[in-house]
Amino acid sequence: MDEIQVPVTGWIAFSVLVLGLLVVDLLVHKHKHGESKRSAIAWSLGWIALGLGFSVFVWKAYGARPAQEYLGAWLIEKSLSLDNLFVFLVIFRSLSIPEDEQRRVLFWGIFGALIFRALFIFAGVEALERWHAVVYVFGAILLLTAIRVALEDPARKRESTLVQWLARRLPVSSSLEGAHFLVRDHRRLMATPLLVALIAIELTDIAFAVDSVPAALAVSQEPFIVYTSNVFAILGLRALYIALAHVISELHYLHYGLAAVLAFAGLKMVVPDSWVHVPPLVSVAIIVACIGLAVAASLWARAQERRRDQVRD
Numbered sequence: 165m166d167e168i169q170v171p172v173t174g175w176i177a178f179s180v181l182v183l184g185l186l187v188v189d190l191l192v193h194k195h196k197h198g199e200s201k202r203s204a205i206a207w208s209l210g211w212i213a214l215g216l217g218f219s220v221f222v223w224k225a226y227g228a229r230p231a232q233e234y235l236g237a238w239l240i241e242k243s244l245s246l247d248n249l250f251v252f253l254v255i256f257r258s259l260s261i262p263e264d265e266q267r268r269v270l271f272w273g274i275f276g277a278l279i280f281r282a283l284f285i286f287a288g289v290e291a292l293e294r295w296h297a298v299v300y301v302f303g304a305i306l307l308l309t310a311i312r313v314a315l316e317d318p319a320r321k322r323e324s325t326l327v328q329w330l331a332r333r334l335p336v337s338s339s340l341e342g343a344h345f346l347v348r349d350h351r352r353l354m355a356t357p358l359l360v361a362l363i364a365i366e367l368t369d370i371a372f373a374v375d376s377v378p379a380a381l382a383v384s385q386e387p388f389i390v391y392t393s394n395v396f397a398i399l400g401l402r403a404l405y406i407a408l409a410h411v412i413s414e415l416h417y418l419h420y421g422l423a424a425v426l427a428f429a430g431l432k433m434v435v436p437d438s439w440v441h442v443p444p445l446v447s448v449a450i451i452v453a454c455i456g457l458a459v460a461a462s463l464w465a466r467a468q469e470r471r472r473d474q475v476r477d
Contacts, residue, residue: 168226170388182278182395185214189402190271204406211400215242218396222389232444233384234393239451240383241397243425244376246455247313248369249405249412255364258327259357261340263406268343269358270402273365280370281394284377289387299433302378306430309375314423326364336360379429383447414466421458425451 189207215238223231256266291298330336335354341347345359380390412418428450432442442450 168230168386168388174388178392178395182399185399186271186275189399201407204403207403208400208407211396211403212242215393215396215400218392222392229444230384230386230389232448233386234389236383236444236447236451237380237390237393238397239448240379240425240429241376241394243451243455244372244379244422245397245401245404246408246412246415246418247422248372248401249408251368252365252405253409253412255327255361255368259361261357261361265340265343265358267402267406269361269365270405272362273369274398274401276362276366277369277373277398278395280366281373281377281398282391284373285380285391285394286387288377288381289385289390292381292385302381303430303433306375306378306382306426306433310423310426310430313419313426316419326367327360330360330363334360334363375426378433379426382429382432383444415459415462416465417458417461418455419458420461421455424454424458428454 216235219231219234219238222234252266252270255261256269261269288302292302335352337347337349337354337356340358341356343358344356345362347354347356377390377394380393384390384393428447432447
């Protein structure tokens with residue numbers, strides 16, 4: 165398949181579009197004190213619509229196959245971002261960050277994530293082009309991560325060890341100081357809990373990128389496809405977090421679905437295409453099935469628990 169040729173002006177136009185979307189999101193929520201769940205759901209649906217809508221542009225500009233690869237990569241990133249939401253919840257709870265300030269931290273966290281993802285993606289594509297054996301390294305990383313995710317107990321994720329590590333190594337103020345990330349205390353510059361949360365989120369995203377970027381590269385090795393799918397999957401994380409913060413910890417079987425997606429991407433990396441060819445649309449269907457079944461099983465189990473609690477009462 166011929167490589168997609170995206171001119172420099174195309175990359176600039178996409179960057180301007182993303183910056184514009186971030187500015188709109190910031191300005192709309194700048195003076196809001198808290199955000200209703202209904203509003204967060206509406207914004208989440210809007211971001212999802214934008215992500216899906218961009219696949220139409222890819223289809224019109226580059227053809228059906230790149231559009232299908234975009235959808236597959238976008239679905240993988242969107243699915244794996246659900247695990248990010250749980251980590252965000254743990255970080256904010258560990259630092260007692262109020263909901264009004266969580267949006268500010270998430271905005272800058274997402275902005276940083278877009279930069280780090282670009283570095284990871286272009287480095288990954290360059291490595292694959294120069295050394296084909298890297299594909300097996302990426303595949304092994306994904307398969308090992310799938311095993312780890314499947315075996316981990318979500319109930320144990322109560323406190324953030326990363327937050328504790330940062331708090332021991334940074335001069336941190338004992339309380340929040342409004343929306344400030346840094347404050348002065350007796351001429352000493354100190355980090356507020358907001359800055360600790362931001363650093364923890366950025367470091368967490370870098371760790372997640374080690375898994376998610378190779379997973380996207382299993383679907384497509386076109387930099388434009390992989391990066392744009394990552395961007396549109398990440399852009400809606402703030403609203404998605406607010407919408408799902410109260411229920412994400414109840415999806416007890418979600419990690420099995422995420423593990424299945426990672427395992428699928430890993431196998432797609434290590435198994436030669438000449439042996440087993442998985443078309444992009446089939447990849448999309450497999451990803452949807454893995455996450456859909458995991459979420460459905462979690463909701464069913466939660467409903468059963470509530471029924472048992474009602475019977476006891």
